[in-house]
Amino acid sequence: MLFQRQTFLSLLTVFLVVMVHLASYQARAEDFLIKVTQPISVSRMASYYSQQGYKTEVLTEQWLRVSGQTQNLELMNFFKTNSVVHVQKNHKIKIQENHQLKEQIAQYLRQDPNAGFKPFAPSKKDNPPIPVLPSETQGPDPLFSKQWGMNDIGLKRALEINPGHEIIVAVIDTGVDYTHEDLVGNMWRNSREIPDNNIDDDQNGFIDDIVGWDFLDNDNKPYDLAATSMNDLLNGGNPGHGTHCAGNVAARAGNSKGITGVAPQAKIMALRFIGENGTTADAIKSIKYAVDNGARVLSNSWGSEGEDPQDPENQALRDIIEYAAQHDVLFVAAAGNGHQGKGYDNDTDKDPGVPASYDNDNIISVAALDSSDKLGAFSNWGARTVDIGAPGVKVFSTTVGHKYSDTVIPIFNATWDGTSMACPHVAGAAALYWSSHPEKSYKEVKEAILKSARPVAALNGKSVSGGKLNVEDLIKF
Numbered sequence: 001m002l003f004q005r006q007t008f009l010s011l012l013t014v015f016l017v018v019m020v021h022l023a024s025y026q027a028r029a030e031d032f033l034i035k036v037t038q039p040i041s042v043s044r045m046a047s048y049y050s051q052q053g054y055k056t057e058v059l060t061e062q063w064l065r066v067s068g069q070t071q072n073l074e075l076m077n078f079f080k081t082n083s084v085v086h087v088q089k090n091h092k093i094k095i096q097e098n099h100q101l102k103e104q105i106a107q108y109l110r111q112d113p114n115a116g117f118k119p120f121a122p123s124k125k126d127n128p129p130i131p132v133l134p135s136e137t138q139g140p141d142p143l144f145s146k147q148w149g150m151n152d153i154g155l156k157r158a159l160e161i162n163p164g165h166e167i168i169v170a171v172i173d174t175g176v177d178y179t180h181e182d183l184v185g186n187m188w189r190n191s192r193e194i195p196d197n198n199i200d201d202d203q204n205g206f207i208d209d210i211v212g213w214d215f216l217d218n219d220n221k222p223y224d225l226a227a228t229s230m231n232d233l234l235n236g237g238n239p240g241h242g243t244h245c246a247g248n249v250a251a252r253a254g255n256s257k258g259i260t261g262v263a264p265q266a267k268i269m270a271l272r273f274i275g276e277n278g279t280t281a282d283a284i285k286s287i288k289y290a291v292d293n294g295a296r297v298l299s300n301s302w303g304s305e306g307e308d309p310q311d312p313e314n315q316a317l318r319d320i321i322e323y324a325a326q327h328d329v330l331f332v333a334a335a336g337n338g339h340q341g342k343g344y345d346n347d348t349d350k351d352p353g354v355p356a357s358y359d360n361d362n363i364i365s366v367a368a369l370d371s372s373d374k375l376g377a378f379s380n381w382g383a384r385t386v387d388i389g390a391p392g393v394k395v396f397s398t399t400v401g402h403k404y405s406d407t408v409i410p411i412f413n414a415t416w417d418g419t420s421m422a423c424p425h426v427a428g429a430a431a432l433y434w435s436s437h438p439e440k441s442y443k444e445v446k447e448a449i450l451k452s453a454r455p456v457a458a459l460n461g462k463s464v465s466g467g468k469l470n471v472e473d474l475i476k477f
Contacts, residue, residue, distance in 0.1 A: 030067065030068070030069075030089075031065070031066075031067040031089065031090040031279070031281075032065070032066050032067070032087055032088065032089060032090060033059070033063055033064070033065055033066075033087070033088050033089070033090050033280060033281060033316045034063070034064045034065075034066055034084055034086070034087050035062050035063055035064075035084070035085050035086035035087075035315065035316070035319070036062055036063075036064060036083055036084060036085070037062065037083055037085050038083070039083065040083035040084075042058055042060075042061060042062060042063070042064050043058060045064055045083070045084070046058050046064050049064070049066050053068060053069075054066050054067065054068040055067045055068050057281065059281060059284045059285060059288070059316075060284065060288060060319070060320065060323065062319070063284065063316050063319065063320075065090060065281045067090070086315050086316075088311050088313070088314065088315060088316060089308060089311045090279045090280050090281050091279065091280045091304075091307075091308055091311070091314055091317075092277070092278065092279055092304075093273075093274065093278040093279060093280060093282070093283055093302055093303070093304065094274060094278055094302065094304070095173065095174060095241050095274050095278075095301060095302045095420060096301055096302060096303060096334045096336065096337045096418050096419055096420040097337055097341075097418075098337070098408060098414065098416075098417060098418055098420075099337060099338070099340055099341030099378060100341065100378075100414045100415070100417055101408050101409065101412060101414035103341070104412035104413065104414045127219075127221040127223045127225075128179050128221075128223065129221075130178060130179075130187075130195065130210050130211055130221065131178075131179055131184055133184070133185060133189070134181075134184055134185060136185060136252075136255045136256075137255065137256045138254055138255065138256065139254065139255070139256030140254070140256065141251075141253060141254065141255070141256070141257065141258055141259055141260050142256070142257075142258070143258050143259045143396070143404055144156075144259055144260050146259070146396040146404075146406070147259055147260070147395075147396050147397075148371050148391065148394075148396070149248075149371075149390070149391025149392075149395055149396075149421075149425060150259075150260060150262070150391075152371065152391055152468075153262070153390070153391065153425065153429075153468070153469050153470055153471050153472070154470050154471055154472030154473070155260065155262060155471055155472075157472045158432070158471040158472045158474070158475045159253065159260075159264070161472070161475050161476065162432075162436050162475050163253070163264065163265060164263050164264070164265040164266065164431070164432040164433075164435045164436055165265050165435040165436060166265055166266065166267060166435065167263070167265075167266050167267070167296055167297070167431045167434060167435035167438075168188050168266070168267050168269050168293075168294050168295040168296060168297075169249050169250060169263065169266045169267070169268060169269065169295060169296070169297045169298075169299060169427055169428070169431045170212075170269040170271055170286075170290035170295035170297070170298045170299065171242055171245055171246045171249060171268055171269070171270060171271065171299050171424070171427075172271045172273065172283070172286045172287065172290065172298055172299065172300050172302070173241060173242030173245055173246075173271070173272070173273075173274060173299070173300075173301055173302065174224055174225065174240075174241045174242040174272060174274050174275060175214065175222045175223050175224035175225055175242045175243075175270060175272035176211075176212075176222060176223070176224055176242050176243050176246045176268060176270035176272075177223065177224045177240070177243040177398070177399075177400045177401065177402075178211050178222070178223065178270055179402075180243060180247075180398055180400070180401075180402055181257050181258065181402045182247065182251045182252050182255070182257050182258040182259060182398055182402075182404075183243070183246055183247065183250075183251060183252070183268060183398060185252045185255065186250045186251070186252045186261075186264070186265075186266065186267060186268055187211045187267065187268050187270065188211060188212065188267035188268055188269040188270075189210060189211065189267075190202065190209055190210050190211070190293070192204075193208060193209055193210055194208075195208060195210050196208060204292065204293065206220065206289070207220065208220045209293075211268075211269070211270050212269045212270035212271045212272075212289075213271060213272075213286075213289055214272040215271065215272060215273040215282045215285045215286050215289075216272055216273055216274070216275050216277065216278070216282065217272075222270040222271060222272035223272070224240055224241070224242045224243045224272075224400050225272075225275055239399075239400065239408065239409065240399040240400040241274075241301070241420065242270070242272065242274075243398050243399055243400050244395075244397045244398060244399055244416055244421070245299060245301050245397075245420065245421070245423070245424040246261075246268050246270070246398065246424070247259060247261055247397035247398030247404075248261060248262065248395065248397050248421065248424035248425055248428060249261050249262060249263060249266065249268060249299055249424045249427050249428040249431070250262070250263045250264060250265075250266040250267070250268050250428060250431070251264065251397070251398055252264055258398065258404050259396065259397065259398065259404060261428055262424075262425055262427075262428025262429050262431070262432055262471060263428040263429070263431035263432040263435065265432075265435060266297075266428065266431040266432070266435065269290060269293070269295050271286040271289060271290060272286075273285070273286045274302055278302070280314060280316055280317050281316075283302075283317060283320070284316060284317070284320045287320045287321070287323070287324060287331075288320060288323065290324075290329075291323060291324050291327045291329050295329065296328075296329055296330065296431070296434060297329070297330045297332060297427050297430045297431045297434065298324060298329060298330065298331050298332065298427070299332050299423055299424045299427035299428075300331060300332060300333045300334065300355070300423065301334045301418070301419070301420035301421075301423045301424065302334070302420075303333065303334060303336060303353055303354055303355055303356055304353075304354055305336065305339060305351045305352075305353060306349075306350065306351025306352060306353075306354065307351075307354060314354070314355075317354075317355055317358075318355075318358055318360065321355060321358065321360045321362065321363065322360055322362075324362055325360060325361065325362035325442065328441055328442050329362065329442060330362055330364065330427075330430050330434075330442045330445060330446065331355075331360065331362050331363045331364070332363075332364045332366065332423055332424075332426050332427040332430060333355055333356035333363055333364070333365050333366065333423060334353070334356060334365075334366060334418065334419035334420050334422065334423040335353050335356045335357075335365045335366055335367045335368075335379065335380040335381070335382070335385075335386045335419045335422075336352070336353020336354075336356060336357075336379075336380035336419060337353075337368075337378045337379065337380070337418050337419055337420075338377075338378045338379065338380055339351075341377065341378045342377065342378065343375060343376070343377060343378050343379045343380050343381060344380055344381075345380070345381060345382055345462075346365075346380050346381065346382035346385040346386055347382040347383055347384050347385050352380075352382070352385060353365075353380045353419075356380075356385070356386070356419075357382065357385040357386075361443065361446075362442050362443075362446070363387075364387050364388065364426055364430070364446055364449065364450075365382070365385060365386045365387050365388075366386070366387065366388055366389070366390050366392075366419060366422045366423045366425075366426045367379045367380065367381050367386050367388070367389040367390075367392070367419060367422060367459065367462075367463060368389065368390070368391075368392020368393060368417070368418060368419045368421065368422040369389040369390065369391060369392060369393070369422070369456070369458065369459075369468055370391075370392075370393035370394070371391075371393070371394075373456040373457070373458055373468065374458050375389070375458045375459070375462070376392050376393045376417060376418075376419075378417065378418065378419075379392065379419055379422075380419065381459070381462035381463060382462065382463065383461055383462060383463065383464070384464070386462070386463045386464065387446075387449075387450055387463060387464045387465055388426060388449065388450060388453050388459075388463060388464070388465045388467065388468065388469055389422065389453075389456065389458070389459050389463060389467070389468040389469065390422040390423075390425035390426050390468060390469040391421065391422060391425055391469075392417065392418055392419055392420075392421045392422030392425075393415070393417050393421075394406045394415040394416065394417065395415075395416045395417070395421040396416075397416065397421075425469055426449065426469055429449060429469055429471050429474055430445055430446075430449060432471060432474075432475065433445060433448055433449070433471075433474050433475060433477070436475070448474060448477040449469070449474060450464060450465040451465075451477065452470060452473040452474040452476075452477045453465040453466070453467030453468060453469060453470060453473075454467045454468055454470045454473065455467040456468050
């Protein structure tokens, strides 16, 4: 009898604890990613959640997005089954912050709190139509001398040896000004799609996706709309971030306009998933689209300082990067811009820059160097988790509206600095090399990039290669 009483009291205690636990988790609007495995299919799981009143979206063959009024993540994990193997938040994602710009703006507002603000990029209604391929004149690019980074990595000599061939590079970012005079000729064109007929001709699930896709606004015009408000800028946005990155990758060469990208024969697939609200789900869709539609190199100048402490493993993002590896696709990533603009060691810090520091072997993580071969003060490093350095301080490239600059916003005198700028140099280098060696695997391309790096003291013991990108040496590899 005493044993039965103790058992009853124990069960009662557990029951009361669970009830208190449940009471503390009030239903609220939530956004989750759920990984499903056999015997239940992701579509069947989506159907089940839809019937319960949730909004669902199938992301991959294993991952499902579920949003609506639900309990929080910890409680959701109580309901894992043999078919639901992982539940996580749909994490917010943003571009790598330009802390210098952010501080300059904050200082400006402290001096004049009532300062007006004029958007630095067009509003959403101004998304321009996708132009037809233009006719071009031939001649030297007049602004190449302003590109200290391209000169530093030996681009001119490399292109004399081998100008490369066509290959698709996905710029996964804030969009691209696909009308820009120095980019329009190198935009990827989906040859399987008939423009403007409002039909999904290639049956890939996207209507009239001619140069890419906008996964924020879910339309076929992935135009660069970064930083359309002061709030965007204060949250780390850069006006024209994706366009600046695209120019570093593949601005057209020899068209008597502007600058030269590292891979001037490459085609730029524009994928927009970052603006005021970028998420892991949007990143997954962007990466999957790029892989499924023929991109070989992915340029990723975005990420965060560590994972969410309440949800420490973004398995969904790791899985989609592995999906890219399974399809022989390189994932080039910015190493991170430090804590409040001060770089740190991704190997040892509790909040390493991610996804750059993930252990997926198709990742090339890139640190930022200045014109004196010193690490940018903001740049992260890591003997195990950062692979190579590339130009990332005061970088001159394309900007929205047929412009070119190494300064983000002249009034604030903040330059284009960041591992965001270094990343597309390496993405372009991968494209330049791979386009001439299509028989090689992503592992061999990564190996060639790292082995051809030129040693610099700033990265000795602080990166896998111990050196900086040099495309002249790479093209000979």
